[in-house]
Amino acid sequence: MEFNKFKVSSLMDITARPDLVFLRGHGSWLEDDTGKKYLDFIQGWAVNCLGHSPKEVVNALSEQSRLLINPSPAFYNKPSVELATSLVDASCFDHVFFANSGAEANEGAIKLARKWGKVHKKGAYKIITMKDSFHGRTLATMSASGKPGWDSIFPPRMEGFIKAGLNDIESVKELIDDDVVAIMLEPVQGEAGVIPSDKKFMQDLRKIADLNNLLLIVDEVQTGMGRTGTLFAYQQYDIVPDIMTLGKGIGGGIPLSALLARDSVCVFSHGDQGGTYNGNPLCTAVGLSVLNAINNSNFMKSVVVNSDFLSQGLSNISDKYDMNGERGMGLLRALVLNSDDAPAIVELARNSGPTGLLLNAPRSNLLRFMPALNVSKDEISLMLEMLDNLISKILKR
C-alpha cells in the first residue's frame, strides 16, 4: 500500500496491519486518512487511559518541553521526583525506578529479584511465572512469559524461569526449591484473554512467599493505573507485594513505565541499573498529570460505574446469543464467544461503515475490551449496539 507516495512497506513487516493510516484521535475516537471515524475500544492496547490526545497529556508535553526535556538520568529533575513521590504515597512501595516500556520495567524487576537473591538468599535466581502469562518482548521477558509457542522462537531461552498454573497453588508449591527467589504474575492475565487470578490464590502466594523467603512481584503493566477500578489491582486482593511494575496507562499514550519496590528489596548498587531516557522530565511530567487526573475517588468511582455498565451489557449480549459469558476486572473485560468468530468480528467491526469500531481478539473465541477509563456511558452503549449488530450479521453468514 502507498500513502501519499510513501510506502508502508518501508516499515519492517512485523505484524498484519489493515490498509488504513490513522491521522487524528480525540477521546474515544480515531480518524483515518479518508476521514472515516472509529470508536476505539483498544486505545493503544489499554494505554490511553484518558483517551486520545487528552488535554492533560497535551498540556504537560507542551509546558514541560518548553522548560526542560532531558538533563540526563545522572541528575535529579523535578517531574521525576514529584511523580515518584506521588506513586510512593499512593502505594505500599518505597522507591521507584522509571523506564520506557513495560518489558523494560519487568527486566528491572527480574534484575532486582536476582540481585536480592544474590545478596540475601545464597544466589537464588529462579523466578516462578505463570503459564500463558505475558511480560514483554525482550529476551528475558519472553523467557519469563508463558505464552504458548514462545519457548522456541529465539533459542536459547534465558534460563531461570519456571512455570506454574494460574490459580493452581499446588503447581506453585511443587516448583519451590532453594534456587527460587521470586514469584511473578499479572493480577489479571491480559494477553491470555483477561483471566483474573483468584483472591485466595493471590493471598496464598503471599503466604507461600513469606514462608519460603521469596519475593512476590506483580506485573501491573496492564492492570495498574485505575484499569481495574482501583489505582492498582493488588489493592483488591488485600495483599502487599514486594515489587510492582507499571506501564501502559501510566504514560497516557507516551512511553513511560515504572518499577516500584519496598525498601528492604532495593539492593541495586550504583551502576546495576540505568538507561539514557529513564525518568526524563518530559515523560514523567506526563505521568504526573495522568496520575493527578485519575488518582481521586470521583474518577475511580466513574471507572467502577462504567465497568459495571459495560459488564452488564456484555453479559446481556452473551445471554442473547447463548455465548459463554463475560469476565474481567474494571475496564479490562472479555466476552467469551461460543465460536471462533472473534477475528471475523474484529475485521467486520473495523470495516463497517460509515462508522467503524476497533476491538481486539486475543484468542479466536474471545473479544477484549479496554476503552479509555473516561469513556462515556453513551460511547459504551453505542459500542454494545454496534457489537450486537455485528454478531447478528456474522451469524447470518
Ligand SMILES: *Cc1c(COP(=O)(O)O)cnc(C)c1O
Ligand atoms: C503490555 C504488557 C507488557 C509489555 O509492555 P511493553 O510496553 O509492550 O513492553 C508487559 N506485561 C504486561 C502484563 C503487559 O500487558
